[in-house]
Amino acid sequence: MTHLKQLVRQRLEEEVFTLVKGSACSVLIVDGYTISIVSAVFRMSELVSVGISLVEQLEAERTYLPTADAVYILNPSIRTAKLLKKESNANFKSFHILFVRHLQDSVFQQFQLPGAFINKVKTLKELYLDFIAREDMVFSLERPSASILQIYNKGREAREEEISLVADRLVTLLYSFGFEEVQYRYPSSSFLSKKLIFETSKRLKQLYEWAPKKKVIPPLEPTVFVLERPSDLVSVLLHEFTYQSMCYDLAPLDRSSCNGSTFQYEYSDAVGNKKKGHGILEDDNDPLWKKTRHQHIADAIKELDSELRAFASTNKAAQLQQSKCYQSSASESQDRSVMIKELNAALRSFPEYQERLSRYALHQELMSTCMREYQRRNLRKIAEVEQDIATGKTISGEKVKQREYVTTLSSLLADFSLEERDRIRLLLLVKYLSSEFRRFLLPYQTNTSSFSIFEIENFFKPYTTSSRNIIQGIDKLMNYWLSLQLEERKETSSSSKSKGWIKKKLEKRQASKRYKRYIDGEVYELSRYSPPLKRLLIDFIEGCLSLEGYPSINSAQASNSNLNETQTARPRAGSVRHRRGSSTGINTRLEASTGDLTKEALSWSPKNYSQPFRINAGSTKDVCETLSQRKSIIVFFVGGVSFSEIRVAHEISAKFDVDIYIGGTSLLVPEDFLNIIAAYENDDLAMRLLYSGQEENNVPNETSKQEVAVDRASKKELPKERTPDKKTTSESRGNIFRSESKPKERSALLDPSIMFDKFRSLFKDK
Incomplete structure (x- = not known):
């Protein structure tokens, strides 16, 4: 098994820190974004062991060491370029500059460095390491959670820019693994998933052509699942008690x-x-x-x-x-x-x-x-109803009766003793599962009930503007998503016929029988619901996943296909790549200190199921086992991954002896998600979440702004852009709501000598 943190650590050691091996003193300089990439896998004491004497942040005030070698790991942005050109050649003995992804021409033009500085630059290359290893099997592309506002919106330009950036970052993950030939799977109705697959595959093929590296060729081709967050909001809204x-x-x-x-x-x-x-x-x-x-x-x-x-x-x-x-x-x-x-x-x-x-x-x-x-917060009262709604069954196993359950829902939604945010999550759950969007959800949703949302919604009287915005915002999110699904169906309707409802019902029943074989022997009453991802992974591992429901595309098909403008990002200028190589204390009261917790925990009532997992249950492998000896699955969520889905991937990986890596554009927390939904009805909040504290080259153009600002009956003047703070502490992680709008043309992957030549050409007349 290859752990993500080990993988990132190894790449940094071999491709970065070896540059200053043997140096008497070396300094690592990072920016507000790349500090997260490094700190996720290295402690300061561990950096010392690989030759780094000091870690500094580019944005902060620093002490310069003229006799030390400097290694810069930077996010290629205009703001970073402006900060870098303030560096003096007298600051350090030599400079090694590495960018985590490709360097765009628009950014490159900002490097107006003096010739004396250029002469001290020993290394200048692109690292292609633009993701964060959150856990051994969990990754994040560290996009702001509010990027959902750009992806699911009426404006095409903002969506295309976001998908393009996501593809650029996802490519670096596959490249780090050494995967060139990849099998992609996606829901047949998912427009964005297919588009992201094509964009990612093309970039991966291009990257291997101009920056070849040692490839990993496993006996079983790795599979990448690309899923969309709106296809399963239940896993985000539900209260999870892990x-x-x-x-x-x-x-x-x-x-x-x-x-x-x-x-x-x-x-x-x-x-x-x-x-x-x-x-x-x-x-x-x-x-x-x-x-x-x-x-x-x-x-x-x-x-x-x-x-x-x-x-x-x-x-x-x-x-x-x-x-x-x-x-x-x-x-x-x-x-x-x-x-x-x-x-x-x-x-x-x-x-x-x-x-x-x-x-x-x-x-x-x-x-x-x-x-x-x-x-x-009396969450047990809320959670019992949430589980019944999400599973379609009560604790005793009886089917939820819609007419009788309306009274229960209505009384909870009108109960002011419960926190408003918890009641809103319950209302959104019912609204989501009872809407016209049901037919586009992941086919593994367990609930088949449909409540009269108009009757229930009347009992909830929000007393804050934010709550009203959330309730209205969920409709906009789902409508934008629905429009994309209908666009995909329009494209495929002429070449494929949908299954009959009898066949679909039979397949769902068979999938449910397979799934019951793998339910753990003990399930807590408030944890009866499992994300659809669990059934999806089980069906795939057993070879029962429908190709009609989840089409398969390999790298060759994706990279050689050409989709029209409505399906793909706008055309990008081709670039010629010249490079063939790349670069409390424990005392006598121990029992008393934990007694209350234990007593409370035991009050959770488990419900027994008969059959546990059967396939390779409880199997373990050595941590250092190579990737080629196990089947690899990568699950990626556009719009963010929830912690319940991370748990499911961990469980299935252990039970079935496969490597499952899971991640998304971000790690999605319920409170953040509610704020994002509210932003659909609040232009000021949307702009603040998306663009507050962003880097200068990532400021959206006026068209993108108008697209992100959702349509209103009366148009409001958009808020002014916020300028980034001048001071950034070394503990700062960078504002989570970064937005990186890309120019229409991509820059080339450049050989170091060519990059030096371009640098010198900028200053030959200076």
């Missing part, structure tokens, strides 16, 4: 740090003093987080309790604190030699004691916070 999902949905996390999401908490030290601490969730060195993040919260709490008890019984420092043998009350007859021996053992285990103590404190406080929010 540990990771609850943390991002209920806990007050700080997601602005480049190191990952952080959580502030209090704990007691070894002598009982209260201290404040903070922890990083996505910490690869935290085995408890890696083990519990995809578990139901009840199971995660049990796991924490078990580890706490085991640690207290094995760690000498913990044992010493519990026994309090160091206190003056110890009997005079006690053997002092034994006491000294115990103290020595405790001292040796003290570093581990402190490190694990803070880790347990982090998770204990996180779980406590999640459970407090769960109780305060």
Whole structure:
């Protein structure tokens, strides 16, 4: 198995840090975006081991070292170019400049550097590493969640620019794996999925022609699934009660740090003093987080309790604190030699004691916070109804009766004791599953009920403008998406005939029977719903996935096909590539400290199913196993991937012994998604989410702005562009709502010598 973090780390070590190998002093300089790529796989202490003495941020005030070698890893943008040209040749001994993707001509023209600086540039190349490895099997293209506003909108230009950028970044993922021949699958009605596949395949083929690298040729061709977020909004709207999902949905996390999401908490030290601490969730060195993040919260709490008890019984420092043998009350007859021996053992285990103590404190406080929010917001009341609506069945297994259930829904939506955002999510869920868009959803949705949304909606009286905007915004999102699906059906209707309804119903019934064989033996009442992705992956692995429902396109077909203007991005200028090579404390009250959590967790009632997974259940492989020995699947969501889908991919990968890498344009959090939906009805919010703090070359043109600003009965004047802040701290991750509108022409992949020549040509008359 090839882990994404290992892959990115290896590429950085081999292609970047070897440039300064042997240097007495070397400095790594990153910008607000690329710092996330590096920090996702390296700690500062680890960078020292590969020859990096210091890490600096391009936007921040820095101390220059004239005797040091500098390595720049940069996002190719006009703003970066302007910052780079302020660098003096006296700042460092030599310069190695690497861009994470291709350097556009419009950006290249901004590099008006003095000749003395050019003479010190030893390396200038494109790295093609433009994605972030969030977990070993999870990636993100780090687009703003609000890019949905550009993709699903009436304006074509903004959509084309966004899809083009997504294709550019997705290509770097496949290129990093060494995949050249790829099998693509997509829902037959998905217009954007097909277009993204064609754009990605063409770019991948072109990249291998001009920047060849060692290819990985697995016995089974890797498969890339390209799916759209609107085809399954249930997985985003539903309250998920696994540990990771609850943390991002209920806990007050700080997601602005480049190191990952952080959580502030209090704990007691070894002598009982209260201290404040903070922890990083996505910490690869935290085995408890890696083990519990995809578990139901009840199971995660049990796991924490078990580890706490085991640690207290094995760690000498913990044992010493519990026994309090160091206190003056110890009997005079006690053997002092034994006491000294115990103290020595405790001292040796003290570093581990402190490190694990803070880790347990982090998770204990996180779980406590999640459970407090769960109780305060009375989420059980909401979640029971959500599960019934999403699955179409009650806890007892009976089919939901629509007329009788209207009363239940109406009373919940009118209950002001429940938080408005939770009631809105319930209303959107019913609205989504009861709408005319049902026929375009992923075919693995389990609910077949259709409620009278007009009757139910009257019971919900939003008292904030944001809530009203969300309710109206979901219709716009689905209408824009629907128009794209109808466009695709119009293109394919003349060459294909749809299946009869009897055949479709039979296939769905057969898929349901196959799926039931692989349901885990124990399912919690509030976790009965599984994302459609689970059934899709199971059918594909078993070879039962319909080619009519999910057509297959290989790389050769995609790269050699020409779609008309309504299906693809606008034509791009061809460019000749010249290069053939490329570049709290644990004390006697341990039981009391976790007792409340455990008691609360056990109140979740499980529902039993008869048959567990049968195929390769529980199989494990060595971490260093090569990619070519296992089947590889990449799942990509246009519009963002939810944490429930990440969990599903993790489960199926473990059960079926396949490598499933999952990601999207972003990692989608429910609160962010609601804000995005509200922005369809709020021009100011839309512009703020999309363009606040963006880089200068990514400012949209006037046409794009008008397209993103959705149509109103009365046109409003669009807000002025915001200029990026001048100061950026080294902890800043860069504004999440970046927008990178591309010019119509692509630049060439350039050989370093050619790039140097172009540099010099810019300054020959200066």
